[in-house]
Amino acid sequence: MDVFTDSANIDTYVTGFLWILKLTAAGAVGALVLGVLLAAMRVSPVPVLRGFGTAWVNIFRNTPLTLIVFFCYFGLYSALGFELSDDIDTNNYWLGVVGLSVYTAAFVCEAIRSGINTVPVGQAEAARAIGMSFLQTLTLIVLPQAARAVVAPLGSTFIALAKNATIVGTIGLMESSTAMKDLINANGDAVIPIFLVFAGTFAIVLIPTGYLFGWLANRLAVKR
């Protein structure tokens, strides 16, 4: 295990996982905001919005993330000049966040929509009966109840997001999988230990996260 006594290698390892954390954090915020908006569109009374929401979910849920991230670099940045920063790493980071958010939002949307379906229809009818608008009904009555039902599926989505963040390595961000490949290239005699340390880090962080979401889901569940 002397690969991990070299400070330069430790640096590579730490940088890789810091990028993963940053990608996951920003990607989760983006996906959550987008996903709630999309879910609202999909249950709204306006056909155009419903169509837009459906199209988004079907397109991005069924496109490989690699392609989406690849497009963010070569389509958005390279061809359309959508530059987010002067610094190469920062630029690739934000392009990656765009890709991850757009993709994950499709899954968040579907999770929230299934949560909305758990809210008894009488709740919405009662809200309408006392004169609330669609937006008020959704934001004050339906979504708060739906949110409590979707904690567990959203947790799974965010765990998937954390692992998917490694894809941003295809556009050159030194995230953990690229860092691992680098270390393996340079230390061909220590492939197994390097692999175990990187895979293990994901497991150590993500398994408790899964339990946390499960616990939260139990605490917050609406007991009917």
Next chain:
Amino acid sequence: MRITRLTAVVGALALAMAAAACGGDDSGSGSASGIVGKASKDKKLVFGVKADQPGLGLQTGGSYTGFDIEITKIIAKGLGVPESGIEYKTTVSANREPFIQQGQVDVVVATYTINDDRKKVVNFAGPYYVAGQDLLVRADETAITGPESLAGKKVCSVSGSTPAKRIQTDYKDAKLQQFDSYSKCVTALADKSVDAVTTDDIILAGYAAQDQYAGKLKVVGKKFSDEPYGIGVKKSDTEGCNKINEILKTAATDGSYKAAWDATLGKSGSAAPTLDVSKLTNCS
């Protein structure tokens, strides 16, 4: 997804190594198992070549083209094997040594840099070309004249590769964009999202000579490292190694080496290099 793929690669490598360890000893020495014997007996040879390097070894459909491929034809001819007797097998950088040791291929011509670690397991003829790290830029580029002028410029290379490492350590002022393949780098260069691509000059020349980039990209032509490309055969096959060196000597003088260059990498506009026969390796 990445992780699964990696385990598969690790597994495959382990298997390849195990197989290599088993298959390494049965070769024996003498002409019977060497390529000279095989060529004269079967009139057939299996060459390991790259399939994804334009200008050097590129597979389109079922056929291979490039400078390395022309070199294999010269070798085959010198050994008395007709072109119909040549069989190609695609190799990647990681499996060249195991392929030779297991006898899956007889000869490897695949941008194969001669170095001491590899010499321990295979025998190298050549070098038939001395490549070096260089820069590929757009044809109208005037500011980049060599590695020293890279400060503040965006340079692209393959992540974890030796050229990328060299930029990181020796030319820190350059901004390094890393992708997992050179074709992505070249696309980015043509799109103007990076200013230069760096790796061995001969690989860059191959990209510059591709039809879709002809006239749009150029190689700066200022090497800043030495990568002698060799021809790999079995460690025990000294006779075959010497024979290939003989063939290269002939090719240098009878014009077939120049013809091979002109038909492939020469299309990028660079003149054929001279094959320095005094530098050929001592086969052992």
